[in-house]
Amino acid sequence: MGPARLWLLGAGILASVHCQPFSALEGKSLGVPQVHSFQVSDPAPAYHKITPVITDFALRLYKQLATGTTGNIFFSPVSLSASLALLSLGTQADTQTQILEGLGFNLTETPEADIHRGFRSLVHTLGLPSPKLELKVGTSLFxxxxxxxxxxxxxxxxxxxxxxxxxxxxxxxxxxxxxLSDYARRQTYGRVADCLQGATPDSLLVLLNYIFFKAKWKHPFNRYQTQKQGTFFAGERTPVRIPMMHQKEMHRFLYDPEAACTVLQIEYSGNAQALLVLPDPGRMEQVEAALRPETLRKWGRLLLPSLLDLHLPRFSISGTYNLDEILPHMGLANVFSLDAGLWGITGQLDQIISRVTHKATVDMNERGTEAGAVSGLLSPPRSLNTTSAPQTHFNRPFLVLLWEVTTQSLLFLGKVINPAAG
Known part of the structure; x- marks a missing residue:
């Protein structure tokens, strides 16, 4: 039998566990970082050291995915980065360093122990109960x-x-x-299923990370104002029919002439936000090239309230990716070879990771969203005149970034090319 295979699977979303826990087995000590207990009262929560890095990783991964597909894109940076950081605990030193640096961490500025402490702080905070936001993150090892x-x-x-x-x-x-598919389906309330394809008898381990997000708009759309047969231009001359939601409401908004796009922030009733980026016609590549952490920070500073006549498609899309061909281009080559040294997990040397699979889905409708991211050049918001609110018509491809506000976590990032494609 050839080298044993390990699968790393990121998916979206959580419910109850219906399996018996793996029995504890004796093993030798593992050289893992010592991390002090998480304290809610910490003056600077540990997740502050990792969330900007996750955002940067998300934008780099998005650009890799965008060069390989002409269709919809949707993935969870939090799910993937947590999975890879967790995996690094079971690898030998060189691979561990490669994974963490591939994620974007500077190990001189942020020691390994602080990274894992940051992820623990992030997972803990995202999992805190909220009456207005369903957000759960978890990891299981099979x-x-x-x-x-x-x-x-x-x-x-x-x-x-x-x-x-x-x-x-x-x-x-x-x-x-x-x-595993049934487990993922249960953990994601049915949002993510059939996420593991091609398992073979020599596969020995699957790492499954899941994240669930469900939130209602702070200002819901009236479903009676939805145009059932709205037009969305998936390509320059490819109109598709899609339900188009409509409302006149106050939202934070700006137009960036340098990036050639409109930026709209829509708040949820919970502690979350959606950032929608609408490129000018034919300018998607220009916007993607400008998609950097500093651009997101610039937009965040300069978004201002404006009354908008908003038209937004109702859609449900998903993304499924085998990232073993993409991650090596982001500095994660050793992970897929015997050099990974997965001795830390089982004490066996002949194990390799054969695939990194990720699947995420999003459903955006009138009620909300469910999903199983130079300042002087920015135009000020338009007039707040209630009789002539400027139209913002999302009738062509646009970007979607879903954020958790407390941690400033980019939970999901995607591109809607065709909202009717599913």
Whole structure:
């Protein structure tokens, strides 16, 4: 039998666990970073050290995905970055450094222990109960029953990432594939399913990270004002029919002539926001080239309230990616070779990661969103005259960034090329 395979699977969304936990097994100590207990009263929450890096990673990954597809794009930067950071705990030193630096961390400025402490702080904060926002993040590890994972590794996963481990039988690849898909479906309220394809009998481990986001608009759209057969131009001469929501409402808004786009921020009733970026006709590539962390910060400073006559498509799209061909271009080459040294997980040397699969979905409608990111050149907001609110018509491809406000986490990032494509 060839080298054992490990799958890293990022998906969207959570419910209840219906599996029996993997029994604790004895193992040798693992050299993992010592991380002090998370304290809610910390003057500067630990997640502040990692959320800007996650945003930068998201924008770099988006540009890689955009060069390889002409269709819709949608993924979760938080899900993927947490999965990769967690995985680094089980690799040898060189690969561990490569993963963390590939994510964008400067290990001189941010030591490894601070990175993992930051992810623990982030997962903890995102999981805090909120009456107006459903947001849950979790990680599960499925190991073949023949493996004997190191107890120190399991304890570290649980302590830092709240991760649970479960036993699986990869000898029956088809049955295990169904088991994992059913698990993902349950954990994502049915939003994400069939996310693991092609498992083989020599697969021994799957790391599954899931995130669920559901929020209602602060100012919902009236469904009776939705145009059932609105027109959306998926290409220059490719009109598609799609329900087009409509409202006249106050939103934070700006036009950036340098990037040639309109930027709209819509608030949810919970602690979350959607940032929608509408390029001028034919200027999507120009906007994508300008998509950098400093651009997002600039927009955030200069968005101002304006009364808008807003037209926005109702849509549901998804993205499914095998990232093993993309991540090596982002500095993560060793992860997919024997050089990864996954000794830290099971104490075995012949394990490799064969695939990194990620699937995410989003549904945006009249009620809200469900999803299983130079200052002087910016135009000021238009007049607040209630009789002539400027039209903002999202009838051509646009970008979607979904944010959690407290942590400033870019939860999801995507591009809507064709809202009717699903």
């Amino acid at each position: 190991l073949d029953k023949q493996l004997q994972p190191r107890q120190m590794f399991l304890d570290t996963l649980r302590e830092l990432y709240g991760a649970l481990a479960f036993s699986a039988n990869f000898t029956d690849a088809a049955a295990t594939g169904r088991q």
